[in-house]
Structures are given as structure tokens and as C-alpha cells.
Amino acid sequence: MQKLPHTLYRTDQVNELECIAINEYGFSSFNLMTKAGYEVFQWITKKWPKAQSVAVFCGSGNNAGDGYIVASLAQQAGKRVCVYALATAEKLTGVALVAYQNYVSANGKVVLFDALQPIDADVLVDALLSTGLNRPVTGRYAEAIEAINACPAPVIAVDIPSGLNSDTGHVHDYAVKADCTVTFVGLKQGLFSGQAAEYCGEVFYTSLLVPDAVFQKISPSAYRVVHVPIPRRNRCAHKGVYGHVLVIGGAQGFMGAARLAAEAALRAGAGLVSIATRPEHSSFISLTRPEIMCHGIANGVQLLPLLKKATVIVIGPGLGQSEWAKDLLLAAILAKKLMVVDADALNILANTTSGRHTLVLAPNTSVLTPHTGEAARLLVTTASVIQQDRFAAVRNIQRKYGGVVILKGAGTLIASEDDLAISTTGNPGMASGGMGDVLSGIIGALLAQGLPLKDAAQQGVFLHGLAADLAAEKEGERGLLASDLMPYLRKLVN
Structure with a gap:
């Protein structure tokens, strides 16, 4: 089991950590996205080494960009890959669009999600919704979450299970039930309380190589309790x-x-x-x-x-x-x-x-x-x-x-x-x-x-x-x- 940091953060704090890394330490958004996708793919190969096929569910934000990176890496590794997209290319912007274009240019398969379409894969990747979600999930995104949860294949969530509030650990109506979650930069406090235990599975963490100096600029919102041994008893005590x-x-x-x-x-x-x-x-x-x-x-x-x-x-x-x-x-x-x-x-x-x-x-x-x-x-x-x-x-x-x-x-x-x-x-x-x-x-x-x-x-x-x-x-x-x-x-x- 991976040893996780003790410090926890709200979503706005993690966003600020990323901004500091980009503006003050020479990171780029695409560099962070590439590292995130790589880490997710590494955990797929560690957890399910015999998996031959991967289905990636992508929305329209940067979380989708992480998903397209995972899809590219899985395809390069010789796995059968299909991306189920909830948003067309026209709705993608910035680095997420770049990640999509790189995947498609390598003949990556993308289909628009259809709730009636059967899903056949050894591993599912949830890259639908990002950590900023603060409202109930509805429409086709709710249908996609239901389809993921109905599939017998194991699920790995990118940063946070879609539908789970990363600040509170609360689920309004729909959320992906992941077997594991790979989260980035700062541990989100919502991954460890409330309904999170039912949806996150095992939590894995990577800082994406963001230096310690960045974290020293933001005070954590909370921290995880660690055991501190009680002092030994005096031999002459009563x-x-x-x-x-x-x-x-x-x-x-x-x-x-x-x-x-x-x-x-x-x-x-x-x-x-x-x-x-x-x-x-x-x-x-x-x-x-x-x-x-x-x-x-x-x-x-x-x-x-x-x-x-x-x-x-x-x-x-x-x-x-x-x-x-x-x-x-x-x-x-x-x-x-x-x-x-x-x-x-x-x-x-x-x-x-x-x-x-x-x-x-x-x-x-x-x-x-x-x-x-x-x-x-x-x-x-x-x-x-x-x-x-x-x-x-x-x-x-x-x-x-x-x-x-x-x-x-x-x-x-x-x-x-x-x-x-x-x-x-x-x-x-x-x-x-x-x-x-x-x-x-x-x-x-x-x-x-x-x-x-x-x-x-x-x-x-x-x-x-x-x-x-x-x-x-x-x-x-x-x-x-x-x-x-x-x-x-x-x-x-x-």
C-alpha cells in the first residue's frame, strides 16, 4: 500500500498549487497533464497487468485531457483502446484539445457515448468530470456514470471519481464507484470523509514532481491523523x-x-x-x-x-x-x-x-x-x-x-x-x-x-x-x- 501524505487540501488550494508550479517553477499545463496520464497508466499496468483492452470515458475539461493521454499510452502499449466521449472535439479547449488531437492523429478510436452501446473492456478509466464539480450530475453524464457502474470491469478514476465533491466527499445523485483513484498534486480532503469511502476505492497519489517549495506556500485545509505512541510508563508509577x-x-x-x-x-x-x-x-x-x-x-x-x-x-x-x-x-x-x-x-x-x-x-x-x-x-x-x-x-x-x-x-x-x-x-x-x-x-x-x-x-x-x-x-x-x-x-x- 502506498504511503500517502498527511496534508489535505480543498480544490481551490490545489488549483493554486498548480498555478504556482506553472508561474513560478517553469511547469506547463500540458507537462502536468502528461505526467498525470502517465501515472494513471502506470497504476493500470500495476493493478491489472493482464488487461488487454481499455475503455476511457472522457468529458470536456482538463480531466478529459488526462483521459486522452491515458488512451494514447495504452494504445502505444499495444492494448485495444476505445474512448467514449461525452463531448465533441469542438467543445475541447487548450491542453485537453491538444491531448485529443495527439490521440486521434495516432489513429486512436473515439466514439460518442451512447447509453445503449455495450461496453467491452478489461479496465475502465473514468475521466468524465473534474474536481471542481459542485452540483448534481444530470443528463448524459449521469447515464455514462450508470453505464460505468453497471460494467463488471474494474474502474480507475482520474483525480477523483466523477460525481464526488472533492471538498466535502458528498454525492448528490450519481457518482462513479471506482476500484481505485489516482489523485494529483495535493490530496483532496473530500477523498477521505463522507461518502468517499464507498466511491474512491484505494487512493493513490502523485505530486507530479511539483517541488516541496510550492506546498510551503499554501497552508493545508486539513490533515490525516497518524498514530503517535503514548509515552512509556515510569517504572515507579502508581x-x-x-x-x-x-x-x-x-x-x-x-x-x-x-x-x-x-x-x-x-x-x-x-x-x-x-x-x-x-x-x-x-x-x-x-x-x-x-x-x-x-x-x-x-x-x-x-x-x-x-x-x-x-x-x-x-x-x-x-x-x-x-x-x-x-x-x-x-x-x-x-x-x-x-x-x-x-x-x-x-x-x-x-x-x-x-x-x-x-x-x-x-x-x-x-x-x-x-x-x-x-x-x-x-x-x-x-x-x-x-x-x-x-x-x-x-x-x-x-x-x-x-x-x-x-x-x-x-x-x-x-x-x-x-x-x-x-x-x-x-x-x-x-x-x-x-x-x-x-x-x-x-x-x-x-x-x-x-x-x-x-x-x-x-x-x-x-x-x-x-x-x-x-x-x-x-x-x-x-x-x-x-x-x-x-x-x-x-x-x-x-
């Missing part, structure tokens, strides 16, 4: 050194949520872990995991002694939205300690900041962990609006509530006041109950061990997803349980 995590939650019927969060905190290295839960639950949790100190709490006043002892508060797993839950959340906020706010604690927070009365989190002390639905409630909007631009959503939640905000999902986003990160670990098997509770416990443990707010959030998300990936390796994704992560989590933090 349990008090590694913090005391207090998990608050476990309403009727949801005792397991608090239990999962607490065990995850222990497995991730917290020195002490307590649970504050409904009085009727306390003895049951202690039976199943005696290392967890479990307390039956009837109201916020009874919670105060536990809050004083806690280093970090994790509130929300199985909390519910009853008056009991609201009373405990208010007491936790007033304690002004490091806090992970999850699940129903987020829903209570959203409701109390949108009308009835206000709960204000202490500045720079909290990590919020919403999924899409909870994010929608925090911003008083809908889940579909959140999914259309997850990057904007996580930034808006962070501006509204402060601290660090984690927007869970494929390509989980972590926003702090000064930057935005994406974690690419994790898999669809994590779409099961209790996974979010485990994440909250992990983050609480990392905070308790002294990691800064942003680092604990980023590393917590990364480790959580990686533990799930390891757990799914042998037995598969379907049927993966939150508790299956525990042994892998323990290995990873060590």
Missing part, C-alpha cells in the same frame, strides 16, 4: 499517576453503555475508573467487572463527591434525557473539569441551548463526540444537511460549543480551534451499538493520562478505528461487537 475517569450514564435499559465506556477507559490505560449510574444498576456492573468502582447516584447533589475525585468526566453513555440525566449533566458542567460529552448528554445540551435554558461548557475543557443525528440537533438542522458538508458542520459545532469536536462516521473529523483532522481507520462493522461508548471511554483515558485535549481526541479516534480494523480482520465486519475491540485496544496502547 494508579494515581494515570488519572481517575468518572463515567456518568446508564439509565434504565442502558446499563451496558456506561459499562462499555468504563471498561474501554481501563483498557486504554486509565489508573482508576468509576461509574455513576442509577442506584438499581450499581451492583450488577460491579459483578461483571470488579475493577470498575460503581456508585448508585440519585441526583446531582449525590454526584458531587465523585466529581471532586475525578480527573476526567465521561458523560452521556446510556444517560437518557430524564430529569435525573439533566441534573447530573448540570452538576458535571459546574465541576469545570476535563469532560467527554457523548450521546444523550449532547442531546440535552442541544435542547437547553435552543430555547428553554442554557448550559455552557467551560472553555477548552470538553471533547464533544456527535454522530450525524446528534450533530444535526446541535446545529438545529437536519442530518441530510450535515452530510452534504461534514467539514463545515464540524467547524460550526466547534465554533458554537468550543473545545474539540469529533464528527463520527466514515472518515471521522476532529475539529479544534486551530485545525481540522481526519482519521481514516475504522470499517462498516462499527455500525453497531456501543461503539461510540467505547470511543468515549478511550478518549477519557487518554485525557486522564495527560494527553492534551486535541491529541487525546485525535489519537482516541485513530486507536478506536484501528482496534476495530484488527478485530474485523479474521472474522469479518458483520457481527462485530463493541466489546470485541477490548483486547486489540490493549495491544495498541502498548
Whole structure:
């Protein structure tokens, strides 16, 4: 697997990088296009060395020029090539037109795309639409995308799968489902979050030999999280050194949520872990995991002694939205300690900041962990609006509530006041109950061990997803349980 850069960019930033390379470093547009086409063709030969025929789908922009370069190289290599064009030569301009003319002058085959025409090729190349797309795909382009997706041959996308928004990772209606994507100059942030995981396949990257000095002129829009090992433990340490995590939650019927969060905190290295839960639950949790100190709490006043002892508060797993839950959340906020706010604690927070009365989190002390639905409630909007631009959503939640905000999902986003990160670990098997509770416990443990707010959030998300990936390796994704992560989590933090 290719090692990808950590820095990510928006489309306008990549365009600016290309302009700098051309205007200040002697690159030409055709030179960049030729290198791009060459890189795509190289990946075709690496991925499918026995392929004898190639079908290239070309639109009308520079992305089409890349496609014609690929077609020329495939033809020169002795492969049977056909370009399915969505635009006539009259609609091509600049370097894309030059690439088309070079291909045609070498007797390259071009046919206008017809949705009824069968496609027969060993590999399909998607060079329909470029990274600047910000509207739904319609008409013949939508038909071409449907034809590509219906074909059994593998698909390689040029720069980005057509129909996928390169800034948001959102698909309006139609997008190519590629087996792999070869992207150029700068990694586009939209390739790593939202619906991108379903459409990009494996992502390959090439800078097209643009020098490092060019990238130093543009600040990335985001970056990918990489694992940073937790410092080794002092040989003379004791349990008090590694913090005391207090998990608050476990309403009727949801005792397991608090239990999962607490065990995850222990497995991730917290020195002490307590649970504050409904009085009727306390003895049951202690039976199943005696290392967890479990307390039956009837109201916020009874919670105060536990809050004083806690280093970090994790509130929300199985909390519910009853008056009991609201009373405990208010007491936790007033304690002004490091806090992970999850699940129903987020829903209570959203409701109390949108009308009835206000709960204000202490500045720079909290990590919020919403999924899409909870994010929608925090911003008083809908889940579909959140999914259309997850990057904007996580930034808006962070501006509204402060601290660090984690927007869970494929390509989980972590926003702090000064930057935005994406974690690419994790898999669809994590779409099961209790996974979010485990994440909250992990983050609480990392905070308790002294990691800064942003680092604990980023590393917590990364480790959580990686533990799930390891757990799914042998037995598969379907049927993966939150508790299956525990042994892998323990290995990873060590």
C-alpha cells in the first residue's frame, strides 16, 4: 500500500498549487497533464497487468485531457483502446484539445457515448468530470456514470471519481464507484470523509514532481491523523499517576453503555475508573467487572463527591434525557473539569441551548463526540444537511460549543480551534451499538493520562478505528461487537 501524505487540501488550494508550479517553477499545463496520464497508466499496468483492452470515458475539461493521454499510452502499449466521449472535439479547449488531437492523429478510436452501446473492456478509466464539480450530475453524464457502474470491469478514476465533491466527499445523485483513484498534486480532503469511502476505492497519489517549495506556500485545509505512541510508563508509577475517569450514564435499559465506556477507559490505560449510574444498576456492573468502582447516584447533589475525585468526566453513555440525566449533566458542567460529552448528554445540551435554558461548557475543557443525528440537533438542522458538508458542520459545532469536536462516521473529523483532522481507520462493522461508548471511554483515558485535549481526541479516534480494523480482520465486519475491540485496544496502547 502506498504511503500517502498527511496534508489535505480543498480544490481551490490545489488549483493554486498548480498555478504556482506553472508561474513560478517553469511547469506547463500540458507537462502536468502528461505526467498525470502517465501515472494513471502506470497504476493500470500495476493493478491489472493482464488487461488487454481499455475503455476511457472522457468529458470536456482538463480531466478529459488526462483521459486522452491515458488512451494514447495504452494504445502505444499495444492494448485495444476505445474512448467514449461525452463531448465533441469542438467543445475541447487548450491542453485537453491538444491531448485529443495527439490521440486521434495516432489513429486512436473515439466514439460518442451512447447509453445503449455495450461496453467491452478489461479496465475502465473514468475521466468524465473534474474536481471542481459542485452540483448534481444530470443528463448524459449521469447515464455514462450508470453505464460505468453497471460494467463488471474494474474502474480507475482520474483525480477523483466523477460525481464526488472533492471538498466535502458528498454525492448528490450519481457518482462513479471506482476500484481505485489516482489523485494529483495535493490530496483532496473530500477523498477521505463522507461518502468517499464507498466511491474512491484505494487512493493513490502523485505530486507530479511539483517541488516541496510550492506546498510551503499554501497552508493545508486539513490533515490525516497518524498514530503517535503514548509515552512509556515510569517504572515507579502508581494508579494515581494515570488519572481517575468518572463515567456518568446508564439509565434504565442502558446499563451496558456506561459499562462499555468504563471498561474501554481501563483498557486504554486509565489508573482508576468509576461509574455513576442509577442506584438499581450499581451492583450488577460491579459483578461483571470488579475493577470498575460503581456508585448508585440519585441526583446531582449525590454526584458531587465523585466529581471532586475525578480527573476526567465521561458523560452521556446510556444517560437518557430524564430529569435525573439533566441534573447530573448540570452538576458535571459546574465541576469545570476535563469532560467527554457523548450521546444523550449532547442531546440535552442541544435542547437547553435552543430555547428553554442554557448550559455552557467551560472553555477548552470538553471533547464533544456527535454522530450525524446528534450533530444535526446541535446545529438545529437536519442530518441530510450535515452530510452534504461534514467539514463545515464540524467547524460550526466547534465554533458554537468550543473545545474539540469529533464528527463520527466514515472518515471521522476532529475539529479544534486551530485545525481540522481526519482519521481514516475504522470499517462498516462499527455500525453497531456501543461503539461510540467505547470511543468515549478511550478518549477519557487518554485525557486522564495527560494527553492534551486535541491529541487525546485525535489519537482516541485513530486507536478506536484501528482496534476495530484488527478485530474485523479474521472474522469479518458483520457481527462485530463493541466489546470485541477490548483486547486489540490493549495491544495498541502498548
